[in-house]
Amino acid sequence: MARTHRPRLNREGCKLCQMCRYLCPDLAIRLEESGGFMAIDLRYCKGCGVCAAFCPEGVIEMVREDMGEAPPKKRPRKAVARRD
Amino acid sequence: MARTHRPRLNREGCKLCQMCRYLCPDLAIRLEESGGFMAIDLRYCKGCGVCAAFCPEGVIEMVREDMGEAPPKKRPRKAVARRD
Amino acid sequence: MAEKVQVCFGGLGGQGIVLMGTVLGAAAVKQGFWAAGSNSYGAQARGSACRAEVVVSSQPVDFPRVIRPDLLVILSQEAYRKFLPELGKEGLVIYDSPGVKPEQESCVVHLGVQGTELALETLGSAQAANMVFLGVLSGLTRLVSLDSLLEAAREGVPQKFQDMNRRALEKGFSLGSEAREKFQKQGNRWLERFSLEGPVSL
Amino acid sequence: MAEKVQVCFGGLGGQGIVLMGTVLGAAAVKQGFWAAGSNSYGAQARGSACRAEVVVSSQPVDFPRVIRPDLLVILSQEAYRKFLPELGKEGLVIYDSPGVKPEQESCVVHLGVQGTELALETLGSAQAANMVFLGVLSGLTRLVSLDSLLEAAREGVPQKFQDMNRRALEKGFSLGSEAREKFQKQGNRWLERFSLEGPVSL
Amino acid sequence: MARDMDAYLREEIQSTPFCPGCGHGILMGAILRAIDGLGLSMERMLFVSGIGCAAWIPSPHFKADTLHTLHGRAVAFATGAKLYNPELITVVVSGDGDLSSIGGNHLIHAARRNLDMTVICANNMIYGMTGGQVASTTPLGAQSSTTPSGNQEPPFDLCGLVAAAGATYVARYGVVQPLLLQRAIQRGLQNKGFSFIEALSPCPTQFGRRNRMGSAGEALKGLRDSLVSRKEASKMGKEALQGKVIYGEFVHG
Amino acid sequence: MARDMDAYLREEIQSTPFCPGCGHGILMGAILRAIDGLGLSMERMLFVSGIGCAAWIPSPHFKADTLHTLHGRAVAFATGAKLYNPELITVVVSGDGDLSSIGGNHLIHAARRNLDMTVICANNMIYGMTGGQVASTTPLGAQSSTTPSGNQEPPFDLCGLVAAAGATYVARYGVVQPLLLQRAIQRGLQNKGFSFIEALSPCPTQFGRRNRMGSAGEALKGLRDSLVSRKEASKMGKEALQGKVIYGEFVHG
Amino acid sequence: MELKGAELEQVKNLLKPGDYYLSGNEAAAEGAIACGCDFYAGYPITPSSEIMERMAQRLPELGRCFVQMEDEIGSISAVIGASWAGARAMTATSGPGFSLMMEGLGYAVFTETPLVVMDIQRAGPCTGQATRVGAGDIMQAKWGMHGDVQVIALSPWSVQEMYELGIQAFNMAEKYRVPVVLLGEEAIGHLRERIRIPERVPIIRRDRSKDRPPFGTEEPAGIPPMPAFGEGAHLLVTGSTHDPWGVRRTEDPEVHQRLVERINRKILARREEICRTEEYFLQDAEEAVIAYGFTARSALYAVRRLREKGRRVGLLRLQTLWPFPEQAVDTLSRRVKRILVPEMNLGQVLGEVQKVARCQVQAYNQVNGEIIHPEAILESMERRG
Amino acid sequence: MELKGAELEQVKNLLKPGDYYLSGNEAAAEGAIACGCDFYAGYPITPSSEIMERMAQRLPELGRCFVQMEDEIGSISAVIGASWAGARAMTATSGPGFSLMMEGLGYAVFTETPLVVMDIQRAGPCTGQATRVGAGDIMQAKWGMHGDVQVIALSPWSVQEMYELGIQAFNMAEKYRVPVVLLGEEAIGHLRERIRIPERVPIIRRDRSKDRPPFGTEEPAGIPPMPAFGEGAHLLVTGSTHDPWGVRRTEDPEVHQRLVERINRKILARREEICRTEEYFLQDAEEAVIAYGFTARSALYAVRRLREKGRRVGLLRLQTLWPFPEQAVDTLSRRVKRILVPEMNLGQVLGEVQKVARCQVQAYNQVNGEIIHPEAILESMERRG
Numbered sequence A, B: 001m002a003r004t005h006r007p008r009l010n011r012e013g014c015k016l017c018q019m020c021r022y023l024c025p026d027l028a029i030r031l032e033e034s035g036g037f038m039a040i041d042l043r044y045c046k047g048c049g050v051c052a053a054f055c056p057e058g059v060i061e062m063v064r065e066d067m068g069e070a071p072p073k074k075r076p077r078k079a080v081a082r083r084d
Numbered sequence C, D: 001m002a003e004k005v006q007v008c009f010g011g012l013g014g015q016g017i018v019l020m021g022t023v024l025g026a027a028a029v030k031q032g033f034w035a036a037g038s039n040s041y042g043a044q045a046r047g048s049a050c051r052a053e054v055v056v057s058s059q060p061v062d063f064p065r066v067i068r069p070d071l072l073v074i075l076s077q078e079a080y081r082k083f084l085p086e087l088g089k090e091g092l093v094i095y096d097s098p099g100v101k102p103e104q105e106s107c108v109v110h111l112g113v114q115g116t117e118l119a120l121e122t123l124g125s126a127q128a129a130n131m132v133f134l135g136v137l138s139g140l141t142r143l144v145s146l147d148s149l150l151e152a153a154r155e156g157v158p159q160k161f162q163d164m165n166r167r168a169l170e171k172g173f174s175l176g177s178e179a180r181e182k183f184q185k186q187g188n189r190w191l192e193r194f195s196l197e198g199p200v201s202l
Numbered sequence E, F: 001m002a003r004d005m006d007a008y009l010r011e012e013i014q015s016t017p018f019c020p021g022c023g024h025g026i027l028m029g030a031i032l033r034a035i036d037g038l039g040l041s042m043e044r045m046l047f048v049s050g051i052g053c054a055a056w057i058p059s060p061h062f063k064a065d066t067l068h069t070l071h072g073r074a075v076a077f078a079t080g081a082k083l084y085n086p087e088l089i090t091v092v093v094s095g096d097g098d099l100s101s102i103g104g105n106h107l108i109h110a111a112r113r114n115l116d117m118t119v120i121c122a123n124n125m126i127y128g129m130t131g132g133q134v135a136s137t138t139p140l141g142a143q144s145s146t147t148p149s150g151n152q153e154p155p156f157d158l159c160g161l162v163a164a165a166g167a168t169y170v171a172r173y174g175v176v177q178p179l180l181l182q183r184a185i186q187r188g189l190q191n192k193g194f195s196f197i198e199a200l201s202p203c204p205t206q207f208g209r210r211n212r213m214g215s216a217g218e219a220l221k222g223l224r225d226s227l228v229s230r231k232e233a234s235k236m237g238k239e240a241l242q243g244k245v246i247y248g249e250f251v252h253g
Numbered sequence G, H: 001m002e003l004k005g006a007e008l009e010q011v012k013n014l015l016k017p018g019d020y021y022l023s024g025n026e027a028a029a030e031g032a033i034a035c036g037c038d039f040y041a042g043y044p045i046t047p048s049s050e051i052m053e054r055m056a057q058r059l060p061e062l063g064r065c066f067v068q069m070e071d072e073i074g075s076i077s078a079v080i081g082a083s084w085a086g087a088r089a090m091t092a093t094s095g096p097g098f099s100l101m102m103e104g105l106g107y108a109v110f111t112e113t114p115l116v117v118m119d120i121q122r123a124g125p126c127t128g129q130a131t132r133v134g135a136g137d138i139m140q141a142k143w144g145m146h147g148d149v150q151v152i153a154l155s156p157w158s159v160q161e162m163y164e165l166g167i168q169a170f171n172m173a174e175k176y177r178v179p180v181v182l183l184g185e186e187a188i189g190h191l192r193e194r195i196r197i198p199e200r201v202p203i204i205r206r207d208r209s210k211d212r213p214p215f216g217t218e219e220p221a222g223i224p225p226m227p228a229f230g231e232g233a234h235l236l237v238t239g240s241t242h243d244p245w246g247v248r249r250t251e252d253p254e255v256h257q258r259l260v261e262r263i264n265r266k267i268l269a270r271r272e273e274i275c276r277t278e279e280y281f282l283q284d285a286e287e288a289v290i291a292y293g294f295t296a297r298s299a300l301y302a303v304r305r306l307r308e309k310g311r312r313v314g315l316l317r318l319q320t321l322w323p324f325p326e327q328a329v330d331t332l333s334r335r336v337k338r339i340l341v342p343e344m345n346l347g348q349v350l351g352e353v354q355k356v357a358r359c360q361v362q363a364y365n366q367v368n369g370e371i372i373h374p375e376a377i378l379e380s381m382e383r384r385g
C-alpha cells in the first residue's frame, strides 16, 4: 500500500524528548542539533504513525497524503522480495 | 578381550539384597524364586566384576577363567559392529 | 465472440490486486469457463508494483499465462507505465481516475473510473475499489456475469466484508453497464471481443 | 629372497592385534621398505574376531591388501580356523600355545610359542603377548630387524609401556632366533621366502 | 536532511524492506545507538543473521561486515568467524523463528560454550517473512496462518532457556523501551561471554492483523501495556501475570 | 536358567553389544523393571532411539516395537508416531550426544510442546560409540579423543535445560541408584506430558579408560561417591559441590 | 499407474465433486487429503507454504493430524515416525528445506517407509530468489542422499495434475513402500486453474500382513509387507543394514548387498509400470521436445505454433522423472533426428536424455527465476531448425 | 593442477620431511596442515574420526583453531564463517553427516566460499554398515544440493594421495573460490602405507583485493577476489541472489542468471585445467577399465595380470571426479572397443561415462561393504572378454 498518511510535527509543543526518534522504525526522525528541533525526513517515512501514537505531548499528527501533490522525490528503492 | 574372570557367588553369606542383580549390566543375575537364591547365568556374564564390586556382603568373588576348562556353551552372538 | 480473453490487473501491493484475479477466475469457472491465473508473489504487503493476470477461455487453457493482454485494469500510475506496452492494439484499459493519468489514450480504448474515490465515499473504504473495478469489468464486457462474481467474491471472505464487496460489485457493474451502453450506442462492436463463446462441454 | 611378504595377524579384540600390524609396518618403513596395512575396524573393545594384515615389499606396493598370506600370527582359536584356509601352501603359522590348538599341522609349517603365558609370567601382563610375537616373527624370519621394531614400538606409546614392550620384543626375538637356527640346522631354506631383497631406491 | 544514525548505514541502501510500523525497524535503531553509545568502530564489527525479516536488520543496511546466512544457522556461522578471529566483535541479529525454532540447537550450544558474542533476537512471536505461521514463541491461543483455531502449543521462555543453557548475560525488553533495550545491548556487547537479548518486536502485518491488534501504533501500545518488570512480577500472582511479559535482566555479571 | 527380565526381551537376541561393565546395560535393566513394576503391556509400547551405544539399549533387545532412527532424530521420529497414534506409550532411549548435542533442538521443542512421552538419556559424558570424543556433557578438564589437553567447554546441565524448555517431569539419577532410577522412570511414564530422565551411565571403555577411572566397578563406585541429593546440595557451598553431581527430581507433578 | 490388487479401493471424495478454481498448492493438498493423507508435519517455506496452511485448516477439521515442526529435519523425521505408526504421511517444502531432508529421505528409502514429499521448487541455488521459479532440484531428488537409493519423483504440469499426482504419490508410496517426491514448481504451485474434483478416488493401502518378514523377500525385487506400530508385530525398524526381520547386520557383506540391491531393484524392475509420459504430435515427428512441469506447457504451445508453420515437431512430456523413463526416450530418439530439452536449470534431465538418446540432443537452459516463455522455445527451435 | 601466479608460495613443511607409515586419514590431516589449514570444525563419525582426532591434537599445538561442533550442520556453518574471517578451513565427515551438510555446501558454492570437506565414504545408504567401505556419495557430492552448482571433487587412491590431495584440495578451493570435496573411502582412510613427506609444499592463497567487487566479474567465468572480515571491506555476504557487491537482488532475472551461470562456468570453463587422470597401459589398449579410489588399485592389479596373459587392456584412473573428466573419457572411448567401470556402488561414475563414451560401456557393481577384489575385476573382464 502506498503511504496514505504522513506525520506532521508541531515544533511548538515539542519537548524534544526524542521518543518519536527512538521509535521511528525507519530512522526518519532526527534531532536537528543545530536548530534544536526534531526533523522528519519524509523520503524515509513510511507513514506508520508510530511517532504520532507515542508522542507524549501529542504534537505529531498524521495527515492524509494529498493525492494531488507530488510526493517528495524518493531515493531509489532496492528491489527486494519477501519470503526467503 | 575374551572374558578373563568370572563371578563366583557364595550363597552362604548372601542376604538376597539383589544389588548384584540390579547392577549387572548383562541381566545375568536373577533371583531364583523357587530356591530363594541368586543365580548367575554365565552364558550372559561378561565378567565385568560389577556385581562383585557392589555386593555389600562381599560374597561375590571374581575368579580367573580356567584357560583349560571349556567355557559354558554360549548362545550365538549376533554380529554387530561399532561406530554407526 | 472470443475463445479466450487475457486480463491483467495492475496496481500496488495492498490494493487487492491478487484478489481481483482470483475472483475473476473463480467467477469464470462458476459459469463453466476455463480459467488460469497467476500473480506477482510476495510483495502484497508493501507499496511496490503488483500484478495479477487471468486467462479466461471457453476451452481448456493450453498455456496458462497471459501472452498478450486484451484487457488491463490499472490502479496505479507505475502499473500503467509498466503494463500498457504489453497491451494488444485493440486492447482496452480500465483505470482508476484520477489516481492514474492516462498517457497514450490514442492507441487503445481507455475507460477511466473513479473507483477508489467511489469506494471511499460510498462504501467507506478504499479497500473496496478492487471490487468496484471487477463490477465495471463485468458490466462493460460481460466476460463474466455479475452473479458469478458476487458468488465468487463471497467465498472465503469474512462476513463483514461480504456486504461491502457486494455493494461494490453492484455499483461497479452499473457503472460498467452504463459505459457499455454508451459504447454500443456509438456502434462500437469491438466490445464483443471480450465476451466468450459458451463453454465447450467435455 | 622375496620381493613382497604378506603377513596376517589374527586374534580377539583387546589382544593388540591392530597394534602388531602397525608396528610391523612402521618398522618395515624405517628400514626403507614399503608397507601397507589394514585391519578389521571397530571391534577392538569387544571379544570378537580381529584381524590385521600387512604387506611388506622392497618396492612400492601396488595392491595394498593381502591377497594370499605367506605368514600368519594367530592368537586365538577362532582366528586360526578362520584364517588358516587363506594361507599359501608354503606358508608359515606362528601361534599362541597352548591357547591355540593347531589342527592341520601337516600342510603348512607351524610354530607354537607360549607367548601369552610368557608375557604374563615374565612381563606381568598378557597385554605384552603381541610384542612377544612380533619379536618371534623378526627373530625367525628377519623380515624386519629387531632394532626397527624396537624403534617403531616406542612411538606414540606411553612411557610406562615402552619398557615392557622392549623386553617383550627382545624376548620374542631370541625365541624366534632359536627357532630359526633350529630350522636352518635342519637345512630348511624356505625361511628365505620371508626376508626381502634390499629396498629399491627411487 | 538525512536518516538518523546515517553514519552507520550504507549509503547505497536507502530504504528498509520492512512493512510500515514494523518493530524490527525500531530495534535496528536501538542496535546502532548502542554501538554509537559505546563508541565501537564498525570496522571491527561483524553482524551475522539468518533468514527472515529480522535477519534483514543488519544486512544490507549496516556499514560493516555483514554475513546473511541460512535459516537457523547464524549462530553457527558466527561461531566459526569469532573463533578464527577473536578480534571481531560478533553480533548475531535474527528472528525468533530463525534463532529458536530451526536454529535452537546452535543457540543453546553457543550459550553453553559461553562464546564471546552477542545474540539479539527480534521476537515478533511469528514467522513474519513467510506469511505468519506459528512460531515456538507464539502465545497460547494466538491466531496464525497455521493455527486456524488458535495456537495450542506453549511458547518458549527464550530467556529462561538460554540462561539454562549457560549464557552469561540475558535480558528481555520491548522495542517500546528503546533506552532500556539500548542499554541491554550495550551490556551484552560489554559482557565477555555469551549475551542474549530478546527484543519484543511486534509484526503488525502478520501477527497484528490476524490477532486484531489494530494499527502499528496500537500494537506497540499493546506491547507496552503488557510489560511488567521482574520486580513487579515477583509481587504478582499467577493470575495477574496472565498475558503479561516480564522484562529485565535475567542473568548478568 | 535364563536372563533376568527375559519376558521383556527378544529370544533371538541373546547378547548385548555393550562392553563389559557398561552402564547402559544397567540402565536397560532399570527400564524393564520400571515397565514391569507398572504392569505395562509391551504391546502398547514404542521405543525410539537414535544412534550410539545407548541407542542400542532398546533395539533390538526389547520385545516391543522399536524404532532405531538417525543420529539425533529420535525425539522427532517419536513425535510423529505419538501424535498419530496417541495410544502408543512412547519412550525414547538414547545417548547424551544423540539427544543433547546433534539432537538438542528436537529435545527442547518436544519438551516445549509437553508431548506425552518419556525420554531417557543415557549420559556417559562422552561419545562412546565413535571412539570417545568430547560431548556437550563432558566435565570440564576431562580427557577425550578430541580434547587432548582436557575439555575446555562447560557442559550442559541437561535437567536444567530441559526443565527450562518446558518438560513437566525431570529427574536425574545414577545407574548405581537402580531403585531410585527405576522409580523415576515409572514416574516419567505416569506423567501425562513430557518426561525427561537423565541416567548417569559410565562408559568404562571410552571415558573411564582415558580418565583413569579404573575398572568398571571402580568407575561406578566413583560415580556413586560423586552423587549428592538436591537436599544435601542445597546445604553445600560452591566449593564443596566441585566435582559433585546432584541427583533427584527437578520438576514433578 | 496400474491400480490393481486387493489393496485398491475407491473412496468417496471429501471435497464436493465439481469444478473449482484452485491454486496448484491447494490442489496438491486436496489430492493428498482425498487419497487419505492423515498426517502432515512440515515447516513453512516459500513457495510451498500454502500446502501447509491448507493442511493446517483441513486436517484438524477431518479429525486428522497436523503438526508444525521445529524444522525440516524434524518434519521428515516425524513423517517417518507417523508412517510406521500407520499413517499416510507427508510433508512439503522447497529447495533449502529439501536439502535438509536428505538424510531423513535416505532413511525412508532404506527402511522402505511410504511417505510423500512435495518439493515446490524455487529459483536456487541456496536461498536464491525465494519467490521465483526454478526446476533445479531434479537431480537432487534422486542423488541427494548418500549411498545408492531409488525414489519415485513426479512432475505435474497443471493444477489438475497437482491434484491427481497428489493422489498418485500416496498410492505409489504405499504400493512400492518408497518415498515419493512430487517435484512441483513455484509456477504451478501458485498457478490457479479450473480443476475437476471427481466423485471417487482410487486408494491403495499398504499390505499390513504380519506373517512375512517386513524387510525382506525371496524375490530380489520384492516388496515386503509393513505392519504398523501397536499391532503386536514387535517391529524392529533400523536405518542400519538389517536382515528381513529388521535385525541389525552391520558386518555381513551378503545381507548388505541383498538389501541395497533389493531397494533399488524393486523400483527399477517396475520402471515401465511406474513411468508415465505423454506424446503430442509425435506420430510423424522429425524432431521433438522433451519437457516436464511448467516448461512442458510452454513447449506444447510452441510445438503447436511450429506445427501451424508446417514443422514436423512433437512433444514428449515426462510426468515421471524418477525412475527416469528411459524406454520412452530411447524409443523416441530412434524416431527423430534431434531432441530439444528446455529446462529451468542448467541441464539436469538433459543428462539423463543424453545417457540413452541415440540422436542429437540439444539444450535450452534458463535460470533467471522466470518460466521459459513459449516464444523462447519457438525461437530456439527455429534458430537451430 | 597448474600452480602459477603471484599467489603461489612454497612453504616449509611442518612435519619433518621423510618417510612415515600413516593411515590415510592421518595423511589427509597432515596434508591439510601442511597446506596451511588453520581452522577445523567437525563432528565425529566413523570412518572419518581419525582426521578430526589428529586435528584436535595438531592444530592447537600449532596455535591454530579447532572446534568440535554440535552437529555437521554446525560444522559446515562454522567452516564457512571462518573462511570469510580469512581461514583456510575444513571439515571431515562421512555419508550421514555429508547429507546434513548439503544446504551449507550449497551456500558455500553460491557465496563462493573456499573450503574443504573430506567425505570418507562408508557403506550406505543411511546408517548402513558404518565401519565398512563404499563409494556411494559420488553423485551426491555434485548433485546433493538444490539448484545448479559446481564443486570440485577428488578421489585419492593411496595414503600418499590422501596427503597430496589434502594439499591440492585447499589450493584449488582458494584458487577457484569453491568448496572442494575429498571423496575418500573407508578403505583408504584406514589403510596404512608408507608415505613421503616433502620438504616444501605449494600454497595458493586467495586474492584478497578490495578494489574489485567480491561477487562478480566482467568475464562470464571470472573468479572475483575475496577480502576477509575485519579488513574494512564492509563485506555483504548473502546466500540470496546478489549483485557483484553482494547486495541482495531477489527479483531481478538478469542478476540471477548471470550469477548462477558464472558460478557454474568458472569451474566448467576450467575443466581441463582442473581434471587429472592417469593412464596405465593404454597406448595399445583395445579395452579399458575406468576406475577411481581404492577400486583403481584393484583394477591396476587386475590389468597387470591380464597384460601378463596377453590381453591388450589398460586403465584410466580418475583422480578428479567433479568436474567430470569428460575429455579424457571421450578420447579413450574413441580408442578402445569397450570400457569396464567397476564401482563400490550401483553405477554412479558409470552414468557419466555413458554420457560421453562412444564405445561399449560395462559395469561391475558391488555394494557389500567390502573392497572390490582384483580377482573380481579379472573375472569380470575375462567373462566378458
Ligand SMILES: Cc1ncc(C[n+]2csc(CCOP(=O)(O)OP(=O)(O)O)c2C)c(N)n1
Pocket (backbone or CB within 6 Å): A083, A084, E051, E052, E053, E054, E055, E070, E071, E094, E095, E096, E097, E098, E099, E122, E124, E126, E127, E128, E129, E130, E135, G043, G044, G045, G046, G072, G096, G097, G100, G127
Ligand atoms: C531451511 C529453510 N527453511 C525454511 C525457510 C523459510 N523461511 C524463511 S524466513 C522463515 C521464518 C522467519 O521467521 P523469524 O526468524 O521469526 O523472522 P521474522 O520474519 O518473523 O522476522 C522461514 C520459515 C528457509 N528460508 N530455509
Ligand SMILES: Cc1ncc(C[n+]2csc(CCOP(=O)(O)OP(=O)(O)O)c2C)c(N)n1
Pocket (backbone or CB within 6 Å): B083, B084, F051, F052, F053, F054, F055, F070, F071, F094, F095, F096, F097, F098, F099, F122, F124, F126, F127, F128, F129, F130, F135, H043, H044, H045, H046, H072, H096, H097, H100, H127
Ligand atoms: C549424522 C551423524 N553424525 C555422526 C554420526 C556418528 N555417531 C554415531 S553414534 C555417535 C555419538 C553417540 O554418542 P551418544 O549419543 O552419547 O551415545 P553413546 O555411544 O555415548 O552411548 C556419533 C557421533 C552418525 N551416525 N550420524
Ligand code: SF4
Pocket (backbone or CB within 6 Å): A006, A007, A023, A024, A025, A026, A027, A028, A029, A040, A044, A045, A046, A047, A048, A049, A050, A051, A052, E021
Ligand atoms: S510515521 Fe512512522 S515512519 Fe513516518 S516518521 Fe513517524 S514513525 Fe517514522
Ligand code: SF4
Pocket (backbone or CB within 6 Å): A009, A013, A014, A015, A016, A017, A018, A019, A020, A021, A038, A054, A055, A056, A057, A058, A059, A060
Ligand atoms: S515524541 Fe513528541 S515531544 Fe518527544 S521529541 Fe518527538 S515530537 Fe517532540
Ligand code: SF4
Pocket (backbone or CB within 6 Å): B006, B007, B023, B024, B025, B026, B027, B028, B029, B040, B044, B045, B046, B047, B048, B049, B050, B051, B052, F021
Ligand atoms: S561379572 Fe558383570 S556381567 Fe558377570 S554377573 Fe557380575 S555384573 Fe553381571
Ligand code: SF4
Pocket (backbone or CB within 6 Å): B009, B013, B014, B015, B016, B017, B018, B019, B020, B021, B038, B054, B055, B056, B057, B058, B059, B060
Ligand atoms: S549383592 Fe551380594 S548380598 Fe546382595 S543379593 Fe547379590 S550376592 Fe547377595
Ligand code: SF4
Pocket (backbone or CB within 6 Å): C045, E017, E018, E019, E021, E022, E023, E024, E053, E054, E124, E128, E129, E202, E203, E204, E205, E206, E207
Ligand atoms: S512481515 Fe512483519 S516482521 Fe516482516 S517486515 Fe512486515 S511487519 Fe515486519
Ligand code: SF4
Pocket (backbone or CB within 6 Å): D045, F017, F018, F019, F021, F022, F023, F024, F053, F054, F124, F128, F129, F202, F203, F204, F205, F206, F207
Ligand atoms: S563404548 Fe562405552 S558406552 Fe559404548 S558399549 Fe562400551 S562401555 Fe558402553
Ligand SMILES: [Mg+2]
Pocket (backbone or CB within 6 Å): E052, E095, E096, E097, E122, E123, E124, E125, E126, E127, E128, E135
Ligand atoms: Mg519472527
Ligand SMILES: [Mg+2]
Pocket (backbone or CB within 6 Å): F052, F095, F096, F097, F122, F123, F124, F125, F126, F127, F128, F135
Ligand atoms: Mg554418550
